[in-house]
Amino acid sequence: MNESTNEQIDEILMNKEADQLQKRKARFARGLVRSAETTLAELEENPDLPESMHYFINIMREVFVKDRAHRLLLPSQNQSANNRKIIGTYCLMVPEELIYAAGATPVRLCGGNYEASLAGDELVPRDTCPVVKASIGFTSLNLMSLYQMCDAVIVPTTCDAKRKMGEELSKFTEVWMLEVPHIKDSEGSRRQWLQQLYALKNNIEKFTGKSFIRRKIRRKALDASIKMIGSAQYQARRLYDIRKSSAAIISGRDAMFAINAYSYDTAFKWTKAMTRLNDELEVRCHKGQFICSEHTPRILIAGSPPIFPNWKIPSLIEEMGAVIVADESCMGNRYLYDPIGLTEKSVTDMMVGIAARYIMPCVCPSFAPNEDRLFRLLQMAEEFSIDGIIYHVLKGCVIYDFELIRVEKIMKGKNIPVLRIETDYSPEDIEQLRTRIEAFVEMLGIRKER
Amino acid sequence: MTVTNLRWMALIISFLVLILGGLIGLDLGGFLPVYACPYVGQTRGGVCFLFRLQFILGVGSWEAFKALGEHLLYFSILVVLIGRAWCGWICPFGFLQDVLDLIRRKLHIGYIRFPERLRANLRCIKWIFFFIALLIPLWVAYPLLAPSVAGDLRQPFCQLCPGKYILPLIIGNPDSVAVDFKSATTITMTILGLTFSTIAIIGALLKRRFWCPYCPMGLLLSWYKKISFIKLKKDCQKCTMCEVCYNVCPVEIQQVFKERENEDVTFTDCTLCLRCVEYCPEDGALRATFLGKTIYKSTSKGFFSRQHIIPGVTDDQVIR
Ligand code: SF4
Ligand code: SF4
Ligand code: SF4
Ligand code: SF4
Numbered sequence: 001m002n003e004s005t006n007e008q009i010d011e012i013l014m015n016k017e018a019d020q021l022q023k024r025k026a027r028f029a030r031g032l033v034r035s036a037e038t039t040l041a042e043l044e045e046n047p048d049l050p051e052s053m054h055y056f057i058n059i060m061r062e063v064f065v066k067d068r069a070h071r072l073l074l075p076s077q078n079q080s081a082n083n084r085k086i087i088g089t090y091c092l093m094v095p096e097e098l099i100y101a102a103g104a105t106p107v108r109l110c111g112g113n114y115e116a117s118l119a120g121d122e123l124v125p126r127d128t129c130p131v132v133k134a135s136i137g138f139t140s141l142n143l144m145s146l147y148q149m150c151d152a153v154i155v156p157t158t159c160d161a162k163r164k165m166g167e168e169l170s171k172f173t174e175v176w177m178l179e180v181p182h183i184k185d186s187e188g189s190r191r192q193w194l195q196q197l198y199a200l201k202n203n204i205e206k207f208t209g210k211s212f213i214r215r216k217i218r219r220k221a222l223d224a225s226i227k228m229i230g231s232a233q234y235q236a237r238r239l240y241d242i243r244k245s246s247a248a249i250i251s252g253r254d255a256m257f258a259i260n261a262y263s264y265d266t267a268f269k270w271t272k273a274m275t276r277l278n279d280e281l282e283v284r285c286h287k288g289q290f291i292c293s294e295h296t297p298r299i300l301i302a303g304s305p306p307i308f309p310n311w312k313i314p315s316l317i318e319e320m321g322a323v324i325v326a327d328e329s330c331m332g333n334r335y336l337y338d339p340i341g342l343t344e345k346s347v348t349d350m351m352v353g354i355a356a357r358y359i360m361p362c363v364c365p366s367f368a369p370n371e372d373r374l375f376r377l378l379q380m381a382e383e384f385s386i387d388g389i390i391y392h393v394l395k396g397c398v399i400y401d402f403e404l405i406r407v408e409k410i411m412k413g414k415n416i417p418v419l420r421i422e423t424d425y426s427p428e429d430i431e432q433l434r435t436r437i438e439a440f441v442e443m444l445g446i447r448k449e450r
Numbered sequence: 451m452t453v454t455n456l457r458w459m460a461l462i463i464s465f466l467v468l469i470l471g472g473l474i475g476l477d478l479g480g481f482l483p484v485y486a487c488p489y490v491g492q493t494r495g496g497v498c499f500l501f502r503l504q505f506i507l508g509v510g511s512w513e514a515f516k517a518l519g520e521h522l523l524y525f526s527i528l529v530v531l532i533g534r535a536w537c538g539w540i541c542p543f544g545f546l547q548d549v550l551d552l553i554r555r556k557l558h559i560g561y562i563r564f565p566e567r568l569r570a571n572l573r574c575i576k577w578i579f580f581f582i583a584l585l586i587p588l589w590v591a592y593p594l595l596a597p598s599v600a601g602d603l604r605q606p607f608c609q610l611c612p613g614k615y616i617l618p619l620i621i622g623n624p625d626s627v628a629v630d631f632k633s634a635t636t637i638t639m640t641i642l643g644l645t646f647s648t649i650a651i652i653g654a655l656l657k658r659r660f661w662c663p664y665c666p667m668g669l670l671l672s673w674y675k676k677i678s679f680i681k682l683k684k685d686c687q688k689c690t691m692c693e694v695c696y697n698v699c700p701v702e703i704q705q706v707f708k709e710r711e712n713e714d715v716t717f718t719d720c721t722l723c724l725r726c727v728e729y730c731p732e733d734g735a736l737r738a739t740f741l742g743k744t745i746y747k748s749t750s751k752g753f754f755s756r757q758h759i760i761p762g763v764t765d766d767q768v769i770r
Contacts, residue, residue, distance in 0.1 A: 184691075191565075227758065227759060231759050337690075338690060338731070339731050339757065340757075341692070341694030341697060341729045341730075341753065341757070343698045343725070343729065344555040344558075345555075346559055346561070347558075348561060349560060349561070352563075352697055356692065356693040356697055357692065360691055360707075361690040361691055371710070372691050375686070375687055375689070375691075375710075376690065379687050379688060
């Protein structure tokens with residue numbers, strides 16, 4: 001065989017491969033749109049849906065169904081706005097304040113889609129959790145423009161899977177690893193974390209500058225972005241407080257969804273929408289417009305985060321007649337709970353405050369020891385008058401599963417039942433989960449009657 | 451009115467009373483647990499306990515010791531009453547440090563924080579000062595050895611104390627900031643004192659409440675923390691370990707946020723300034739009590755108003 005035929009064969013093969021890839025990608029993309037739209041439609045069907053929820057639903061639709069994330073993140077048509085850098089983040093240890101202060105926009109990329117997790121399947125070991133699979137799937141296949149839009153991606157070294165994910169992602173995009181200490185108590189690790197943040201600040205400054213000129217993060221800009229995110233946190237806390245009422249005013253599905261939408265929106269716009277939602281809910285509260293009675297079992301979702309569009313567990317729980325009043329996930333209550341406390345406006349104090357906020361109160365199980373989480377759960381169980389806990393374990397998420405034993409033990413002391421649910425993003429086990437959740441909710445109902 | 455403003459008011463009024471009160475004939479006695487330094491001269495409104503302590507020990511007679519007992523009693527009553535709130539709310543030298551701190555803040559210069567190791571190593575300084583104030587006066591009273599040196603060592607800690615040099619200077623009395631050439635002993639002591647004063651001033655510009663961790667008066671006051679009426683308390687379950695209270699604390703007390711078991715979080719260096727309570731973002735995680743009754747507690751709303759995120763919530767609504 002001569003050389004030219006060889007090349008021809010190679011070319012044909014390559015075309016064929018590319019073709020197959022295209023087909024696969026199209027199939028996944030269709031699946032993604034379908035599953036996202038189904039969840040959104042379900043939310044919209046809810047007769048109790050607060051008016052102001054449509055804003056958040058719209059955000060998710062733009063991102064997942066219409067694939068127009070640029071409209072949210074780069075709203076203005078003028079040139080300077082479109083020069084704005086977009087920086088993708090994972091987990092919640094990446095200080096968005098620094099990104100905003102540099103004139104860039106952060107967007108949180110943790111993936112929650114089944115099709116994307118299938119796409120990522122062959123790039124990672126089988127036992128990897130679906131969050132990582134989906135995130136890699138989204139990036140590698142370019143399933144959504146959102147992932148392509150990011151000029152850089154920051155991956156904190158939290159759990160093993162996320163850490164290795166950073167390495168894998170760097171095949172497709174510019175990745176900056178952010179080293180998060182795993183022991184919070186030691187002074188050394190905290191000092192090192194602060195240094196990491198100063199380095200990150202430097203990186204961002206270089207990245208957002210023009211050619212060789214750094215774009216310095218100014219004191220005032222940093223202060224303003226801390227305040228902006230502080231306002232978002234204040235609103236998130238308001239929602240949190242509203243959910244404490246003895247008869248629920250908003251369903252957990254909706255509340256978690258609204259918080260989740262923060263990932264894809266700019267903090268400023270999100271805060272405005274959240275303020276509207278809170279105002280509306282407060283009016284409902286005054287009017288006594290509850291979505292369920294005081295006897296409805298109140299559930300706390302603990303464990304791995306449910307991430308949109310994987311709304312499987314929240315939907316099932318509420319379909320079975322319980323109400324989710326709180327969750328402790330990094331996509332839900334914990335996402336925007338802990339604020340930055342400042343007493344002065346020096347950059348030093350702001351950096352110290354930022355460093356503290358992103359690890360000290362964080363009860364992610366990638367920290368050890370993580371006693372704080374148990375205290376937090378006890379406090380939540382009390383504040384939200386929790387009747388039962390559904391402990392969500394995403395298949396492959398070892399660290400959350402590890403802490404189950406401790407959680408079960410302390411909750412036993414408080415006489416609060418815990419149900420462990422292990423699942424991934426696939427819809428296959430829904431029927432089986434439904435039966436288990438139904439039984440659990442029923443049991444809680446009976447206990448509550450007594 | 452926020453607690454910070456209230457505290458500023460208390461500090462300013464106390465400063466005026468203690469340093470200038472003499473002008474209107476005030477005399478609050480010689481057992482005050484703060485730097486009410488008599489070296490400011492006629493205008494003083496009271497006398498620092500350390501001065502009296504050293505003076506009386508230096509006299510060394512039986513009568514003197516009886517007087518000391520009496521002073522100690524009054525001193526103890528004052529300290530039991532409000533604990534180290536004397537430091538956070540009244541001490542003129544504390545006020546001075548807070549003013550320097552305010553200047554630093556207004557210039558947007560960051561503060562320095564010492565590593566834990568260093569802080570632990572420096573802890574001995576206040577003990578050294580304390581023993582200087584306690585033992586040398588006895589030597590002065592019974593100068594068995596080198597009597598000429600002892601004779602020049604009256605009020606030995608005062609010769610080292612920045613209060614002696616800085617406070618008179620503030621009210622426009624520059625005589626204090628001079629080396630005393632009377633003898634080799636006085637020269638050494640005044641030079642040391644001036645050095646400490648310079649360090650204290652520069653230190654207070656760079657580090658919050660720089661001097662307080664080394665102050666022997668603070669050490670004396672801290673011994674009453676278990677029995678004093680004002681206490682700092684924490685609800686460990688409500689605390690999220692967010693570290694805010696540590697970052698806002700002028701004397702950088704870590705234990706408040708690390709505490710996981712005990713309710714009482716009044717630690718040795720705590721000046722009861724209540725800044726941690728003001729800035730704690732969790733409802734009821736921290737509170738100050740007087741004789742067991744809550745007088746002030748942390749709130750989420752208060753936190754956000756202090757961060758200027760929501761319009762001001764005054765502490766009157768919180769104090770109860
Ligand atoms: S010099 Fe210092 S210790 Fe002596 S009286 Fe003055 S303030 Fe008190
Ligand atoms: S510790 Fe500070 S505030 Fe207290 S007496 Fe000493 S100098 Fe004054
Ligand atoms: S622990 Fe609190 S009250 Fe005590 S000095 Fe620190 S901030 Fe002030
Ligand atoms: S500020 Fe409050 S919640 Fe935060 S660590 Fe201190 S006591 Fe705990």
